Amino acid sequence: MTPPVPGAFCLVLHSHLPWLPGHGVWPLGEEWLFQAWVESYLPLVAELDSLAAEGHRDVLTLGVTPVLAAQLDDPRMRRDAATWAGLWGLRAREMGFDPDPHRRSTAEREYAGATGAARLLGSRWSAGGSPVLRGLRDQGVVELLGGPSAHPFLPLLMPELAALALQAGMADSAWRLGERPRGIWSPECGWHPALAQAFTEAGVGHFVVDEQTVRDSGGHPHAAWRVAGTDVVAVPRNLEVTNLIWSSRSGYPASPAYRDFHAREELTGIRLWAITEPDVDVGRKRPYDPDEARGQVDHDVAHFVDAVRDQLLHAHEVRGAPGLVVAAYDTELFGHWWHEGPAFLGKAIRALRRAGVTVTTVEKAIALGHVAGDLDLAPGSWGAGKDYSVWDGPAVRQIAHENEWLQRRWLDVLGRERAAGRLDTRRPDLDQLLQTLWHALSSDWAFLVTRGQSVDYARRRAEEHRRDFHLLAQLIEDGRRDQALDEARRQGLQDNAFPALDARLG
Numbered sequence: 001m002t003p004p005v006p007g008a009f010c011l012v013l014h015s016h017l018p019w020l021p022g023h024g025v026w027p028l029g030e031e032w033l034f035q036a037w038v039e040s041y042l043p044l045v046a047e048l049d050s051l052a053a054e055g056h057r058d059v060l061t062l063g064v065t066p067v068l069a070a071q072l073d074d075p076r077m078r079r080d081a082a083t084w085a086g087l088w089g090l091r092a093r094e095m096g097f098d099p100d101p102h103r104r105s106t107a108e109r110e111y112a113g114a115t116g117a118a119r120l121l122g123s124r125w126s127a128g129g130s131p132v133l134r135g136l137r138d139q140g141v142v143e144l145l146g147g148p149s150a151h152p153f154l155p156l157l158m159p160e161l162a163a164l165a166l167q168a169g170m171a172d173s174a175w176r177l178g179e180r181p182r183g184i185w186s187p188e189c190g191w192h193p194a195l196a197q198a199f200t201e202a203g204v205g206h207f208v209v210d211e212q213t214v215r216d217s218g219g220h221p222h223a224a225w226r227v228a229g230t231d232v233v234a235v236p237r238n239l240e241v242t243n244l245i246w247s248s249r250s251g252y253p254a255s256p257a258y259r260d261f262h263a264r265e266e267l268t269g270i271r272l273w274a275i276t277e278p279d280v281d282v283g284r285k286r287p288y289d290p291d292e293a294r295g296q297v298d299h300d301v302a303h304f305v306d307a308v309r310d311q312l313l314h315a316h317e318v319r320g321a322p323g324l325v326v327a328a329y330d331t332e333l334f335g336h337w338w339h340e341g342p343a344f345l346g347k348a349i350r351a352l353r354r355a356g357v358t359v360t361t362v363e364k365a366i367a368l369g370h371v372a373g374d375l376d377l378a379p380g381s382w383g384a385g386k387d388y389s390v391w392d393g394p395a396v397r398q399i400a401h402e403n404e405w406l407q408r409r410w411l412d413v414l415g416r417e418r419a420a421g422r423l424d425t426r427r428p429d430l431d432q433l434l435q436t437l438w439h440a441l442s443s444d445w446a447f448l449v450t451r452g453q454s455v456d457y458a459r460r461r462a463e464e465h466r467r468d469f470h471l472l473a474q475l476i477e478d479g480r481r482d483q484a485l486d487e488a489r490r491q492g493l494q495d496n497a498f499p500a501l502d503a504r505l506g
Contacts, residue, residue: 002356007312007322008365009357011060011345012208012237014185015041015331016151017068018444018461021077022494028457033071034084038117040335041072043342045124045132051349052141058360059349062331063145063185064133066172067442070497072129073176082121089114091268102287103265103272109290110270130176137177143361146173146181150438150497153391155192155379156400157441161407162195165438166202167505168498175500183207183362187443188391189382191234199232206233206366208328213380222315222323223372224365234377235362237328241307245338246329252304253338254278257296259288261337271339297340301347305355312357324370326362383447396446399462403441406469410437413473414503423504429481430503432488432496433472439495440465468495 020033051059064072071077092110095103125132136142148154148165149172157165166184174180182205186195189210199207211221214236219225221236245251252258256275263273263282273285274292308325315323334341352359360368383390392400410433417423417430440462448458468491475484 002354004356004358005309005312006316007358008324008368008370009308009312009352009359010235010324010326010362010365011349011359012063012145012185012235012326012328012362013044013060013331013334014063014065014145014208014328015068016063016065016185016187017071017332018442019067019071019150019439019495019497021071021074023461023464024457028454030077030080031084033077034081036332036336037072037081038085038088038121039339040332040342041129042117042120042125043335044331044345045136046120047342047346048136048141049124051346052136052139054350056349056353057140058143058364059141060345060359061143061145061183061362062133062136063147064129065147065151065185065187066169066176067150067438067497069129069133069173069176072125074128078121078125078128082118085114085118085121089118091270095265095268095270106270106272106288134177137179143183143363144173144177144181145183145185146170147184147187150442151187151444152438152441153188153190153381153388153443153446154186154195154198155190155381155388156391156403158404158407158411159194159198160411161441163198163201164505165441166198166204168434168438168501170202170204171505172498172500188447189213189237189380190388190443191377191381192379193377196227196230196232199227200230204232206235206362208326208362209234209236209377210380210382210386211236211239212386213378214375216380216386217375217378219372219375222311222319222325223370224324224362225372225375225377228374228376233366233371234375235324235326235366237382238311238325241304241311241325242327242329244304244307245327245333249278252300252344253333253341255296255300256286257289257292259293259339260285261339293340294343297344297347301344301351304344304348305351305357308352308357309355319372322370324365326365384450390450391443391446393450395450399446399449399459402462402466406437406440406466409470409473410434413476416477426502427504428492429472429476429484429488431501432492433469433476434503435495435498435501436465436469436472436491439497440469465495 092107095107137144148169154162184207186207221238224233224235260273260275274288276285311325445458445462449455472487
């Protein structure tokens with residue numbers, strides 16, 4: 001029997017996509033959702049179901065942003081995801097007639113994957129994502145995190161809007177999941193001391209921050225920290241362990257044996273090749289060998305377990321007390337970007353526990369006492385530079401400026417309507433105006449622009465939501481109530497992510 005290792009390990013997965021229904025199809029748009037759903041969320045839940053059937057509990061902490069949860073519950077998105085899986089199966093069948101044996105064997109695996117995904121969408125996921133998440137939580141398999149509405153970067157919001165975004169997001173999670181989460185994923189791990197009051201008022205018990213944010217504040221990453229003057233606990237992700245997977249160059253997903261995400265067969269879009277070497281063209285890549293990839297997964301799991309054990313033993317030696325190791329990632333890395341990722345996660349959880357490591361959720365780790373003390377937590381994020389520049393730097397200064405004016409106008413509109421006594425009942429026009437504001441303030445648009453990824457799409461999305469917001473706000477300000485309601489209905493046909501949202505909360 002392996003002796004227990006002092007301390008605890010927490011795996012945190014952050015699941016998020018911006019609102020996509022009705023906003024394009026390919027390469028960014030609805031297919032972005034379908035790919036993540038079929039390639040990441042389905043296999044991840046299947047792995048969690050297998051772990052649950054084996055008796056595993058407190059496996060990981062899972063964040064699903066309110067805006068993603070809305071899409072996983074949307075009836076049209078569920079139907080279209082099944083259609084997408086069906087088309088994947090048809091592409092695989094087409095390749096199945098190829099004379100090349102490697103292509104035929106790949107087609108067989110792809111067809112099995114497509115039919116399996118369609119089957120899960122029609123059974124396990126038939127009522128949407130919320131029942132799936134509730135079931136995993138109620139079994140004690142995962143802790144669910146909440147978060148603010150449509151993933152705004154909280155440090156750049158006005159205090160009133162940061163508080164409203166959190167209240168709205170937490171209320172939406174309670175509405176969908178039947179229980180208000182205690183912890184949140186603050187978008188982009190964004191933090192500023194001015195957010196402390198909003199977090200407290202929203203009932204946030206704990207949230208994930210970047211290791212560098214804690215180090216810059218004088219702390220260390222081997223425990224959680226209570227934000228000074230509050231009961232809110234900040235939980236740092238351990239970069240040394242996290243980067244074993246997260247690093248695009250040296251992380252496990254870059255192994256030559258794993259399936260190459262970017263190299264696709266021209267006609268079917270099916271991925272046939274292993275990574276082989278960084279930055280080589282398809283002509284120099286080896287055919288993907290699933291047996292070789294499985295062997296690599298076992299190798300990487302063993303390395304990961306040793307790294308976690310070493311970190312916990314080091315923390316215990318340095319601190320004289322059991323330590324905490326938190327590894328936090330975007331969920332979409334597992335399965336979508338890294339094909340073998342879900343299998344890695346399942347094997348890693350099993351192997352860690354066999355090795356004597358206590359695997360638990362963030363909430364349980366805090367309850368076990370893994371809080372080092374109080375800390376005056378400095379501003380920070382997990383973005384490049386660990387500051388706010390991804391969201392307010394030179395490349396996106398206009399977006400940041402426009403977002404500030406959107407917030408000011410919302411407060412002006414709501415203030416006038418409240419002063420005039422026009423908030424006695426629900427206001428569909430104001431409800432939609434607030435939804436449109438959340439979509440405009442999504443952190444994704446600035447992130448994509450700063451990173452130089454799909455810049456035109458990101459700028460267009462931000463501008464479309466801003467335009468809709470100002471159009472509807474003007475109708476409300478002018479007192480053209482009927483026209484405002486008509487415009488709200490028009491916007492709601494495409495962008496009604498939060499049907500339970502009550503703007504009067506603001």
